[in-house]
Amino acid sequence: MIADLRAVLFAALLLACQSAPPPKDLGRYTDEESLAMAEAMPAAPAAAPRAPRRLLVFSLCEGYRHESIPAVEKALRIMGEITGAFTPVFSTDMACFEPESLSFFDAVLFNNTTQLKFASPAQRQALLDFVQGGKGVIGIHAATDCFYEWPEAAEMLGGLFDGHPWHAGGTWAFKIDEPDHPLNAAFCGRGFLISDEIYQIKEPYSRAALRVLLSLDMSNPRNREVEGVHREDRDFAVSWIRPFGAGRVFYCSLGHNPVVLRYPGVLGHYLAGIQYALGDLPADDAPSATLETTPAPALTTGPEDVDGPYAVLARIEFGDSRAVLSAFEESIRAATPDERAEIEARLLEVLTAPATTRAGRQFACRLLQRVATPRSVPALAALLDDPEMAHMARLVLHGTSFRHADAAMRDALPHLSGDLRLGVIDTLAARGDREAAHYLAELAAGEDAITARAAILALGRIGGADAASMLSNLKVPEELRAAWLDARLVCADRLRSEGLDPEAETIYEELSAASQPPACRAAAWRGLLQLHPDKAGTQLAALFRDPEPRLRQAAAKYLSEMGARANAAPVIAAWPELPADAQGMALLALAERGDRAAAPAALSALDSAHAEVRLAGLQALGRIGAAEHVERLARAAVLEGDEGQAAAQSLAELPAAGADEAMLRCLEQTEDGAVRAALLSCLVERRPAGLVPVLLARAADEEAAVRLAALRGLAACAAAADLPGLLGLLARVASDEERGELEGALAAACGRTDGGAEAVPLLAAALAGKDAPARASLLRVLGRMPSASSLEPLLTAAADADAEPRAAAIAALADWPDAAPADALLAAARAGTSTEERARALGGYLRLAGLGGERSPQEMRAIFDQAWELARTPEEKEVVIARAGEAQGFWTLSFLEPLGADAAVGAAAQQAYEKAASALARRVDHGAEGCAVTLALPPSEKYQAGGQNALTDGEWGSESFSDGRWQGFKGESLEAVIDLGREVEVEDLRAGFLSDMNSWIFPPVRVEFSLSLDGAVYETVGLFEPGAPAAEEDRQLRDFHVRVERKRARFVRVAARNIGALPDWHRGAGEAAWLFADEIQVNPRFEQ
Amino acid sequence: MNRSTRLDRRGFMKSAAAAGAAIALPTFIPAAALGRDGRPAPSNRIVMGFIGVGSQGRGNMNWFLDKEEVQVVAVCDADAAHLEQARRNVEERGGGTGCAAYADFRDLIGRGDLDAVALALPDQWHAVPAIAAARAGLDIYGEKPLARSIRESRAICEAVLRYGRVWQTGSWQRSERHFRHACELVRNGLIGQVNLVEVGLPMGKTCGQKPPQPVPEGLDWERWLGPAPWRPYCEFGSDRCHWDWRWIMDFSGGQLTDWAGHHIDIAHWGLGKEHTGPAEVEGKADYPADGLWDAPVTYQFTCRYAGGLEMRVASDDVMGFMGTKWHGENGWVYVDRERIDASDQRLLSYDVIGPNDVRLYRGPRNRDHVDNFLDCVRSRQLTITPVETACRSISVGHLGEIAMLTGRKIRWDPEKERIIGDPGASALLGRSYREPWVL
Known part of the structure; x- marks a missing residue:
């Protein structure tokens, strides 16, 4: 069983991954080491040998002799025996390298050989011929500690020992360079940790010659924190293969500590490497550097450990x-x-x-x-007095289903004290261990107040009649009284839930007495109410009158909590006599329950002297009111402030049969215009059927407020079918405000159809015979629905004899989405009778001229020159200037520059010039683009903007700090030195920053530009000290710009000081502020 | 939850109000109680203490400080830097009135002059202060998830109900109109009978292993850990231990439990399942193979409710979206923070729900999630996310967590709140507290 379980875990953890290895005969391995090696050994060869293979295992040391040599020999012997991949022959005799001896073998394995000289040229040549002629060579660990004076052999083996920064006592992380390579199959695609001595390898090592299979995982900090590392490329290969002539080489630097020969992964890797060298396991051995795609290595994921x-x-x-x-x-x-x-x-x-x-x-x-099973209990119980482990033991015991756990904790309890005792008390309480009650009662009466408190609370949680009476009999000092009351309430609630009502009631009765603290009384009353829902109504009515406010509050809470179980009638009956706060709370609780019987109370609340009661009444009516309350609510809805708002909301939401009809009736009957307006607004929210005709009628109401409310309602719900009605209102509007609302309603009604296609002809047709203001309105509505069919009437109207519709048409055309009306606007600019009209037409014409960006700069310039000629008044000229400033082209600079001399609009022209120049500067290339940047401090990992030279990459950031073009510095200042690569004449320096205070990004408080010829001595050429902002500003780009009197320099330094901590007025006051920079520009080129 | 979204949203509301937009503040406060400066007179203010005033707690407290009817008199934190910053913040914004700073929440709760407390603590610290506050007769604004385990959640519920306290959970999505509208569409049967609801939550994250570090000055690490298992201090992420604890299962269940109180809560709201739970839960998760953070990265589980309704919860990489999507016989409704969508676009108009339809919780208009709590502190009504609702929302998350941890199908009795026939899974319903903390 143990072996099976280990297999389960090893499959997840270790370096063997065959699902069902063939059985191995382990019987003959009797010593501990052999057995362990045999267990870990692959059961089969990595590839079937194509012939019986003989492997020379050569272990001569002319330098240091490794202890692991016999272990490697033993492992190779067992490997040969179990897998049948080869037969090893062990030797330390150089005579083996005589040509005729060598020919007997299929491969040579250098097992931790050191300082081998190969003094005999014949033996040297024999070995080279042997391999180049198609045989194999294998190096294990110290094999690279040879051949220092024999470059060919060093070349063949692939590298030379250069110290072992990773000493034998450490555990190091290894990555599988090529998880899918057949030689790495035994590692199951996972990096691993192993304790071994690992070599640093020097030339002739090169990935251009070797196929590297395994190396140190330098992402693991453990591997980095060593001394004696020379390689700067941090490429520390551990194993590799290479073809050599017609032969093959495999080297692996694992093998210093004998224990690694017990690792399935290592043994599997050795076997595959040896079989590759023997020529039996085909494997891709093209040098790593020649691979088209570098394989993704498998990094260490954990301490896989033999x-x-x-x-x-x-x-x-x-x-x-x-x-x-x-x-x-x-x-x-x-x-x-x-x-x-x-x-x-x-x-x-x-x-x-x-x-x-x-x-x-x-x-x-x-x-x-x-x-855990009961079997774990003794070991866990033994930890209960261990301050480091007691909690962890309870972590296991806490949720177990078996009672052994309780017994063990009860047994431990008398031997514990202090915090450890508290912990066990809590766990027993959580488990509801009633057998612990007696001892807990002793502790509850004990000297130690902290323990007593925990024991009291535990008794309450454990519950039951026994615990209840123990608690009742307990005499507690004042400091424990709160806990004691709470425990008794908890206990009583538990009794109630178990059906022990009389026992619970006794406790509730005692604790609800007036002498108890209010919170306790409230909780006890809840218990009593729940025990006797039939009496709850009467008791609640009494509680609502209690002198103690907390009990009145509790009454409200319990009234709604109990819902239909509590009869609300007594509360409703008592309502008029309740204190004001109770009246408000009771009404809202009754409304929450949906007690319509409380509606009369809510209605009478509206006449209360107390605002809070009136407000509650209005809110309650919205839930439990009826159609009959509409009129009263409508009158309240015109009040200022909270009450009016609450009444309006209640009207809008009143869920009552006939409410809509009542509101419509009220609308007809009331003489108060404000009430009618309020009703209309509420009706619009309710959307009863047939509302639009009502609104259309009310749009002609005698009261302006009603008309406006009706028009707004129409905007909210009129559809295309209602257009005739809406058009009919055109002649009746009484103010600009109404006209605006009506236009909104017309546009909305059109918009509710298929984009206005159906509505536009209707509007166009309606133009005929209307007076000038009505025509203007229709034209404005048409302008909101730009299409081919709406363009026609607008073009016609742009030459209307009346000024008002003409202005409306021009305004609509000036905002047209395409250039179709350009000629009409130009004509209007010429023909206009007022400067406003001409300016509007001119501005529109120029806007349309630039649409699409299809015109060449020359054409654009010609259009603007023509417009300038046309512009007569300063207003008109300013429009031309403003459009030029927005036009985004280098030609605008030469257009605007001379206009700076204009007496009337020179200042505006200059301003537009600056703005255009600054906008253009953000797109041009500049002299420092691509130059090396040295930053005193690196930017935050999150905001690198692409790294080292982001400040000279020619990429300006947008106002979005996360657009990938901003370098961000958290709490730190920026100091950047740009090496221009050669001396240049510096004329113009710019640095761009972001201010986005809402995102905690502040502009620099000080910016200093300096120049240097040598990178050592700097001269300041520009200094800005805007200081700390005193208030939040809108998000904006903040550029700093210096003009320099042609000064020679190679180095440019920009130092921008971060505000540091966010200022006191900021919501993140005291936290670190961000400084964001996007670009530093030197001599930007303004070329056309 | 996404901090920036919330702050931006709030920032917007604040600036809209400052710009003179028509945002009136209907409140329950009688005008007569207003002080001369327009603020409620001190005697009518709600006196509050804040426990946990770091990352989430700082934002919450600023939200409350924006409310004129709130008087903050005390703050508490295990990190002295946060504590002092919060105290200064309150004193500056409170017009010079004092604010007491406590290292021990029991001292704050024991002051005797508070009406309410707001809690924003790591999840292992949710139950003990909440129950202490309820015992002391205080109303409570607490963060989601309600607690770290189902047993603690129930204990909080019992204490809050026993003492008749007002509880609001930080599940603020409920106070957003479009979430309510989505739920009302479902409740009113506008997509027909719902047989499936899908909930997409953020995928978890991994990080490297981190070595123990010296405890930074000012941080009371033992207190910060509180009832959770001991471990040496290390930086969990960017801000000491103050934000990224939520990816470590000693303190949180990761994105799943962080978000259950949002999108699962909304799913329940639409379904009217806020007072019950699933009958069966099964699923699986991929846990980080290594590193400091150990909460699930990719996860998915399915809950079956009595009557056949199925709820599928998964990380967004599996689900393909974040948010809640109900599938009915006649179509679907989807909602998340950015948008609401439906198979029938006509449903998206708010006027689809009329006054005589099933209407979900509507407080006074223009009152936000915190206002709702303050209103209820006065009126004693249920808040929009009362404690039982929060308990049932997070129970789904915790049951999913248990099903995925054990790899077994969990059978759950939502009435008795017991796992049926699986003692090993039942063992995970509660957590033992590290001494000296007791429930």
Whole structure:
């Protein structure tokens, strides 16, 4: 069973992944090491040998001799025996490398050989010929500690030893460079941790020559925190293969510690590597650097460890990889009951082993929680007096279903004190262990107040008649009285839920007495009400009159909580006599229950002297009122403030039969215009059938407020079918405000059909015979529905004899979505009789001219020149300037620049010029683009804007801080030095920042531009000190710009000071502010 | 939950009000009680204390501080830096009135002058202060999820109901009109009988393993851990331990329990299942193989309710969306924070629900989630997310968590709140408290 279970866990954790390995004959391996190796050994060869293979295992050391040499020999022997992949021949005699000897073998394995010289040229040549002629060579661990004076052999093996920064005592993380490579099959696609000595390999090592299979996982901090590392590329290969002539080479630097020869993964990897070298296992051995796509390595995911998961658990520390726990969790989920029992047993071993770490014991308990049986109880009980482990023991015991747990905790309790005793008391209480009650009662009467309090609360939670009477008999000091009252209430509630009503009632009666604290009385009353719902109404009515406000509040709460179980009639009857606060609360509670019988009370509340009661009455009527209350609510709906609003909401929401009809009737009958207006608004929310005709009629009401309400209602619900009615109103509007609302209603009604296609001809036709203001209205509505059919009447109207419709048409055309009306606007600009009209037409014409961006700069310039000629008054000229400023083209600069001299509009032209230039600058390339940036502090990981040189990448950010173009610095200032690569004449410097205070991004409080020839001595050429903003400003780009009198420099430094902490007025006051920069520009080019 | 969304939304509301938009403030306060400055007179203000004033708690407190009827007199936190910042914030915004700062929530609750407390603590700390506040007769604004376990949730419910306290849960989506509208469409049968509801929640995250670090100055680590299992301090994420605890199962159930109080809550609201729960739950999750955070990354489980209704809950990578989607015989309705959608577009108009249809909770208009709590503190009415509702919403999340942890189908008795026939799963319904904390 144990072997099976280990298989389950190893499958999840370790380095073997065959689902059903063939049986191995392990009987002949008697010593512990052989047996372990044999158990871990692959059961079959990685590939069937094509011939019997002989492997020379050569273990001569001319330098240091590794202890692992015999272990490797033993493992290779067992490997040969079990898999049949080869027969090893062990030797330390150089004579083996005589040509005739070598020919006997299929491959040579250098087992931790050191400092081999191969002094004999003949032997050297023999080995090279042997491999190049098609045979194999294998190096294990120290094999690279040879051949320093023999470059060909070093080349063949693939590299030379260069120290072992990863010493034999450490545990290191390994990544599988190519999880899918056949030589890596034994690792199951997962990186791993192993304790071994790992070499740093130097030239001739190169991925251009080798296919690297396994290397150190340098993402693991453990691997990085070592000394003596020389390689700057951090490429620390552990195993590789290569073709050599017609032969093959496999090297693996694992093999210093004998224990690695017990790892299934390592042994499987060795076997596959040896079989590759022997020529039996085909494998892709093209150099890693030549692969078109670099394979994704499998990194370490956990401390896979040959010692097995339980051993890992036993020595785990907080902060270590948690992979073993995850694997346990998975295997527990999948485990059969038998396997769970086995896991429990092993976890208990870990838990009780003296050497297990605190974290290990804690994690063992977490896992035990999932598999615990009564068998775990003694070991857990033994931890209850251990301050480090008591909670973890209770974590397991807390939820178990077996009573052994209670007994063990009860037994432990007398031997515990202080916090540990509190913990056990709490767990017993949570488990409801009634057998603990007697001892808890003793503790509850004891000296230690903290323990007594916990015991009292526990008795309440445990409940039952015994605990109840123990609590009743307890004499508690004042400081424990609150806990005691609470415990008795909890206990009483528990008794009630168990049907022990008389016992519960006794407690409630006692605790509801006037001498008890209000919170306690309230809770006791709740119990009494629940015990006797038949009397609840009367009792609630009394509670609502209690002098204690908290009881009145509780009455409201319980009245609604009990719902139909409590008869509300007594409360309603008593309502007129209640105190004002109780009146309000009672009404709302009754409304929450939907007690329509309370409607008269709600109605009379409207006449209360207390605003809160009136408000409650209005709100309550919205829930429980009837049609008959409509008129009263409508009168209240015109009040200012809360009451009016509450009345209007109640009218809008009143769920009563006939409410709509009552409102319509009231509308007809009331003489108060304000009431009619309020009713209309509420009716619009309710949308009763047949509302539109009512609204159309009321749009001609004598009262302006009613007309406006009706028109707004029409905008909310009129449809195309209602257009004739709406058009009929055109002649009747009495004010601009009404006209605006009517236009809104017309547009909305049109919009509710298929985009107005049906409605436009109706509107166009209606133009005929209307007076000028009505025509203007219709044209404005047509303008809101731009289409070919609405364009026609607008074009015609742009030459209307009357100014008002003409202006409406021009305004509509000026906003047209395409350039179709451009000529008409130009004509209108020429023909206009007022400067407003001409300016509007001109502005519209120029807007349309730029649409689509299809015109060339020359054409655009010509259009603007023409417009400028046409513009007569300053207003008209300003329109041209404004449009030019928005036109986004370099030609606008040359257009605007001379206009700066204009007496009337020069200032506007200059402003537009600046704005255009600054907008254009954000798109042009500049002299520092692509130059190297050195930052004093790196930006936040989240806002890198693409990294090192983002500030010179030519990419300006938008107002969105997350657009990927902003570098963000949290709480830190920016200091950037740009190396322009050569001396240049600097004329213009710009740096861009973002201000988005809502997102905690503040502009710099100080910006300094400096220049240097040598990168050492800087001269300040620009300094801005805007200081800390005093109030929130809108999101905006904040650029700083310096013009320099041509100064030679190679280095540009920009130092921008972060405000640091968010200022006091900001909602994040005191937190770190962000500084966001997007670009630093040197000599931007303004070319056309 | 998504902090920025909420803050932005609130920021918008604030600026809209400042800009003179027609946002009146109908309240339950009698005009006569208003002080001369327009604020309610001190005697009519709701006196509050805040426990947990760091990340989420800071935002919550600012929300309350915007309310003129609130007087904050006390704050409490296990991190001295947060505590001092909150105290200063209150004193500055409160016009110079004092604000007491406590390291121990029991001292705050025991002051005797409070009407209400607001709690924003990591989940392992939800039950103990909530129950203490209820015992002391205080009303409570608490964060979702209601608690870390089903047993604690029930204990909070019992204490709040026993003492007749007003409880509001931070499930603020309920106070958004479009969520209510979606639920009303479902409740009124406008998509016919609903047999399936899908709930998409955010996918979990992983991070690396982190070594223990010295406890930063000012942080009372033992108190921060409270009833949760002991572990040495390390930074959980960006802000000490103050935000990213929610991906560690000692303190939270990850995105699932973080969001159950939103989208599962909304699903229940639409279905009228707020006072019951599923009969069966089964599902599976992928947990991070390693690293500090251990809450599920990808997860999915199915709940079957009595009567055949099925609720599927999954991380958005599996579900394909975030939010709640009810499938009825005649169509579907979908809602999340950004939008509401339906198979029949006509349903999206608010006037589809008339005064005589089933109407869900409507407080006074223009009152937000916090206003709703304050209104109810005065009126004693149920809030829009009362404690029982919160309990039932998070129970679904906790049952899903248990089903996925055990890998077994859970049978649940929603009346007795018991798992049927699976002692191993039942063991996970509650959590033992680290001493000296007792419930």
